[in-house]
Amino acid sequence: MAHINxxxxxxxxxxxxxxxxxxxxxxxxxxxxxxxxxxxxxxADRELIATYVSYRxxxxxxxxxxxxxxxxxxxxxxxxxDEVLRNMTxxxxxxxxxxxxxxxxxxxxxxxxxKQEDVDAARAEGATDREIHDAVLIAAAFSMFNRxxxxxxxLTPTDPEAYAEMGKRMAKGYVLPQPQH
Numbered sequence: 001m002a003h004i005n006x007x008x009x010x011x012x013x014x015x016x017x018x019x020x021x022x023x024x025x026x027x028x029x030x031x032x033x034x035x036x037x038x039x040x041x042x043x044a045d046r047e048l049i050a051t052y053v054s055y056r057x058x059x060x061x062x063x064x065x066x067x068x069x070x071x072x073x074x075x076x077x078x079x080x081x082d083e084v085l086r087n088m089t090x091x092x093x094x095x096x097x098x099x100x101x102x103x104x105x106x107x108x109x110x111x112x113x114x115k116q117e118d119v120d121a122a123r124a125e126g127a128t129d130r131e132i133h134d135a136v137l138i139a140a141a142f143s144m145f146n147r148x149x150x151x152x153x154x155l156t157p158t159d160p161e162a163y164a165e166m167g168k169r170m171a172k173g174y175v176l177p178q179p180q181h
Contacts, residue, residue: 003153011155011162012061013145014177025176027145032174034138041131043171044073045097048084049138052101053108055085059146061156066142068167096125100135107139 006015017024035046047070054062067085071078083091088101099122106113114136122132149156157163 001153002155003151006152006154009155010177011157011166012065013149013154015154016148016152018177021176027148028174028176030141031145034134034141036173039130039134040128041100041134042073044070045100046134046138047073047170048081048093048097049101049104049135050142051081052084052088053104053139053142054146056105056108057143057146057150059150061149061154062142062146064157064160064163065166065170068163069170070167072167072171094125096122096127096131099125100127100131103132104135104139107136108143111136111140 002015004019006019010018013024013027017027035050036043039046047066051063051066051070054066057063063085067081070081074080080091080093084093084101088098088105091098093101099118103114103118103122106115106118119132122135127135
């Protein structure tokens with residue numbers, strides 16, 4: 001049960017942004033720009049960064065829902081998500097994405113953990129300044145989202161099918177839920 005009076009039965013961040021849509025709209029806009037906006041990183045790869053950070057933060061709702069979205073976006077390569085969560089360094093992803101996930105993982109711990117050699121390693125694998133920027137911002141934003149969801153104890157479904165449905169919706173983009181009356 002959530003720590004505050006949010007719409008009943010609405011899971012995760014959706015209930016929180018319905019409780020306070022005047023702040024929630026900006027969170028959804030940020031997610032839309034970061035995860036679906038114009039980028040040289042695919043939406044699937046950006047969802048994977050959000051998933052990886054949320055998993056490291058042990059935010060079950062966020063990592064489960066974003067993993068489901070990433071699986072939808074990766075389509076036939078959906079198992080990549082689980083392989084990254086199992087062992088990112090051994091997963092069948094590009095060296096560039098591994099370098100960006102390494103940076104994201106350091107941001108998840110503490111922003112100052114990112115060192116010049118991490119950035120240099122990402123650049124050596126072909127990452128652009130924009131991609132490095134976006135990986136850091138996705139990691140920072142999702143660390144905030146994770147703390148928001150868990151700090152207010154929002155509803156976290158236990159049925160994997162609930163996340164599969166969320167993933168299908170989220171793969172299409174981030175649209176602010178309408179308040180219940």
